[in-house]
Amino acid sequence: MRRVAAIALTLALLLTAFGGPLFAQSPAGPPVYVVVVHPNNPATSADRQFLEDAFLKKVTRWPNDEVVRPADLVANSPVRRKFSDEVLHRSVDAVKGYWQQRIFSGRDVPPPEFETDDEVVKFVLKHDGGVGYVSGTANLGGTKVLVVK
Amino acid sequence: MPPRRPVTLFVGLMLIASPASAAELGSEDDLLSVDIHAFASQGFILTSANNYLANDTTHGSFQFSEVGINFTKNITEKLRTGIQLFAQDLGPTGNYNAKMDWFYLDYRFKDWLGFRAGRVKIPFGLYNEINDIDSARVPVLLPQSVYPEQDRNYLLAQTGAELYGYQRLQSLGALDYRLYGGTIFLDATASAGSPFQVENFNVPYLAGGRLLWETPLDGLRVGGSLQMLRLDATLLVNTTTVTIRAPVTIWVGSMEYVHNRLLLAAEYSRWYVKSDSSDPMVFPQVSEIVSERAYGMASYRAAKWLQPGVYYSILFPDVDHRVGRANIQHDVATTLRFDINSHWLFKLEGHFMSGTAGLASNLNDNAPLTALQRNWEVLLLKTTAYF
Numbered sequence: 001m002r003r004v005a006a007i008a009l010t011l012a013l014l015l016t017a018f019g020g021p022l023f024a025q026s027p028a029g030p031p032v033y034v035v036v037v038h039p040n041n042p043a044t045s046a047d048r049q050f051l052e053d054a055f056l057k058k059v060t061r062w063p064n065d066e067v068v069r070p071a072d073l074v075a076n077s078p079v080r081r082k083f084s085d086e087v088l089h090r091s092v093d094a095v096k097g098y099w100q101q102r103i104f105s106g107r108d109v110p111p112p113e114f115e116t117d118d119e120v121v122k123f124v125l126k127h128d129g130g131v132g133y134v135s136g137t138a139n140l141g142g143t144k145v146l147v148v149k
Numbered sequence: 150m151p152p153r154r155p156v157t158l159f160v161g162l163m164l165i166a167s168p169a170s171a172a173e174l175g176s177e178d179d180l181l182s183v184d185i186h187a188f189a190s191q192g193f194i195l196t197s198a199n200n201y202l203a204n205d206t207t208h209g210s211f212q213f214s215e216v217g218i219n220f221t222k223n224i225t226e227k228l229r230t231g232i233q234l235f236a237q238d239l240g241p242t243g244n245y246n247a248k249m250d251w252f253y254l255d256y257r258f259k260d261w262l263g264f265r266a267g268r269v270k271i272p273f274g275l276y277n278e279i280n281d282i283d284s285a286r287v288p289v290l291l292p293q294s295v296y297p298e299q300d301r302n303y304l305l306a307q308t309g310a311e312l313y314g315y316q317r318l319q320s321l322g323a324l325d326y327r328l329y330g331g332t333i334f335l336d337a338t339a340s341a342g343s344p345f346q347v348e349n350f351n352v353p354y355l356a357g358g359r360l361l362w363e364t365p366l367d368g369l370r371v372g373g374s375l376q377m378l379r380l381d382a383t384l385l386v387n388t389t390t391v392t393i394r395a396p397v398t399i400w401v402g403s404m405e406y407v408h409n410r411l412l413l414a415a416e417y418s419r420w421y422v423k424s425d426s427s428d429p430m431v432f433p434q435v436s437e438i439v440s441e442r443a444y445g446m447a448s449y450r451a452a453k454w455l456q457p458g459v460y461y462s463i464l465f466p467d468v469d470h471r472v473g474r475a476n477i478q479h480d481v482a483t484t485l486r487f488d489i490n491s492h493w494l495f496k497l498e499g500h501f502m503s504g505t506a507g508l509a510s511n512l513n514d515n516a517p518l519t520a521l522q523r524n525w526e527v528l529l530l531k532t533t534a535y536f
Contacts, residue, residue: 049317058315058323059260067226075491089367093453094407096491100285100535105270105278106231106251109184109221 030136032082036121036143038130041066045147052088054131056098057108062129070111071123071132079117083133087148187218188535190283195529198522199505200512202298203240206527213531214238215281217250229255235281239298240512250281251306261314268308272327272359273374274401274416280305283533287412288484289498290529292444292462293507295401295418303380307331307355323363325372330356333378345432348390349383361403368407375400384432391432395424401442410450418442419468441465448484458484466506475518478506493534500527 035051037043042064053059054068062068073080075092084092099110114120117138124130124143131146192213196206203210219233235250237243253267270278279285280296290298297304309331317323333352357376364370380395401418420440426432441464448458464478465471484498502525505518513521 053315053317053323058325059317060257061260090407091410091450093450097285100282101279103186104188104217104219104233104282104285106219106221106233106253107278109186 032136033079033133034136034138034140035083035087035131035133035146035148036124036140037146038124038128039142039144040128041131041144041146043146044144045149047149048087051131051148055088055111056095057102057111066129068131069123069127069129071120071130072111072113073117073120073133074113074115079133079135087133182222184221185218186221186536187216188282188284188533189216190214190531190533192289192529192531194527197526199508199525201508201525201527202512204512210240212238212240213529214245215283216245217281219250227257229253229257231255237281242299242301259314261316263313265311265313266309268306269311269329270306271304271329271357271376273304273357273376273399274359274418275372275403275405275414277304283496283531284494284535287448287456287458287486287496288446288460288482289496289531290482290500292416292446292460292482293480294442294444294462294464294478295416297507299509302335303333303378307333309355320365322365325361325363325370326359328358330354346385347382348385349381351381353379353381366406369405371402371404373400373402386431389428389431392427393424393432395422397422412448413446415445416443438466439468441468448486454488456484456486456488458482458486464504464506473519474503474505474521474523476506477504479503480507492536494532496529496531496533498527498529498531500529502527 035046041062043062050059055070055072057070060068073083075096081092084090084095088095090098102108103110112123114123114132117134118141120132120134121138121141121143124132125141134140191211193209193211194201194203194206194213195209198207200206203212215235215237217233217235219231221229221231223229230253232252233250234247236245236247238245249268251268251270253265253269255263255265257263272278274295276286276291277296280291280298280301283289307329309329311327311329313327315323315325332355335350335352355376355378357374359372359374361370361372375398377396377398380393380397382393382395384391384393397420399418399420401416403414403416405412405414407413418441420442421437422435422440423437424433424435426434442462444460444462446458446460448456450456460480460482462478462480462482464480465476467476470476479502481501482498484496487495487497489495503523505521505523508518508521510516510518
């Protein structure tokens with residue numbers, strides 16, 4: 001009995017650790033968001049952890065040494081909320097709090113915020129190191145989708 | 150005569166706060182573009198007994214204001230510069246004298262190695278860098294045992310240089326580290342809490358570091374900070390001039406866990422202070438006094454607009470003398486933070502205090518701490534606008 005419980009607990013932990021959605025896959029249809037980068041970026045995939053560090057500006061370089069230039073959607077965007085929960089592992093409000101600390105202690109400033117997917121795409125296309133996220137139905141406009149591992 | 154409240158600036162900040170999170174002069178890639186952020190706070194302090202942080206708080210005091218504005222600019226991909234102007238009024242300190250809170254040139258060679266020079270916030274413990282940033286935390290007052298407002302000038306920022314970095318350790322989490330050295334420039338007249346007249350004040354050196362480990366457990370970080378400095382002062386006691394040298398070593402061990410809407414934090418700290426006096430009869434020579442400081446804190450985001458918080462903080466100014474009201478300060482605090490919108494907040498906070506070690510005699514008619522009320526309460530109201 002104890003062994004069954006241990007196996008069940010292990011399975012539950014494994015499901016919790018690895019079974020959660022790494023992509024914002026809606027029940028049916030397109031994902032809630034996709035991560036996009038400049039077409040010149042040689043990366044085709046990135047660790048979730050790398051993206052978290054990049055959007056919080058803890059890391060500033062892609063593996064090819066290009067400067068990472070993250071772009072956010074505005075705080076009330078449901079797409080941002082989903083991205084924030086799943087990739088940054090914190091709520092948009094918590095991210096705002098993080099940036100309050102960084103801004104006023106002189107450490108850094110947050111990524112630029114854009115109202116629409118099109119503006120994010122435009123920003124990403126403008127910078128070789130650009131990275132953003134847009135809704136799954138957005139016109140990607142020549143940007144490249146990055147697979148989140 | 151300076152204005153007693155930064156009302157004009159406060160209103161001005163509210164007016165220029167745009168729906169975006171910052172004002173930016175020019176587009177990001179323009180050579181002349183600058184990021185601008187600002188905040189303004191007005192607080193109110195009321196105590197049931199004993200004046201705390203300001204004069205006459207037993208009748209209520211509005212001498213609890215802060216205002217700041219900063220400008221940052223990426224000069225190149227690796228080089229950044231920034232400056233923050235700050236003014237405050239907290240009881241006898243500040244008086245709205247604007248000064249540079251921080252300014253720096255920052256060159257980030259790699260993510261694991263950056264260099265800053267200028268006046269930079271001191272990375273001591275988890276929250277020292279945000280000690281004067283109301284919008285970046287839940288409580289009005291951070292736990293005063295570890296982050297004392299009355300020692301703000303000695304702890305908040307240093308002028309010198311800093312090495313910093315951030316390194317991922319694969320499955321072992323990440324390290325966030327800082328090493329710094331420099332000095333603190335102090336206005337001798339700012340030491341209003343001293344019972345002596347300070348003629349000269351100098352910090353010949355200050356050095357320290359902080360290491361934070363972001364553990365593999367998401368949201369858990371632990372770390373330690375160490376700081377060493379020496380305070381040299383020339384004091385006038387009655388008609389006698391005395392010079393003192395006080396080497397100080399302080400360290401703090403820190404732990405913070407953030408999970409979903411919950412934040413838990415705890416820190417433990419010890420401060421070691423010695424002093425050599427040119428005239429021990431007038432100013433005592435102290436072999437070493439060790440103070441002990443600790444707190445545990447929790448906050449929870451109950452709603453987008455509401456965050457309650459609570460902490461318990463304890464201070465022993467001298468670990469060898471823990472008995473008596475003047476030798477201890479218990480502080481149980483509860484806070485409600487209301488985010489009215491993304492640029493304006495309001496806080497309500499109550500403190501239940503036991504002990505008088507956190508009080509200043511000069512705010513209480515120079516009465517000895519042993520003569521002040523043992524058990525007392527504090528009510529704090531504060532509103533902050535920021536962008």
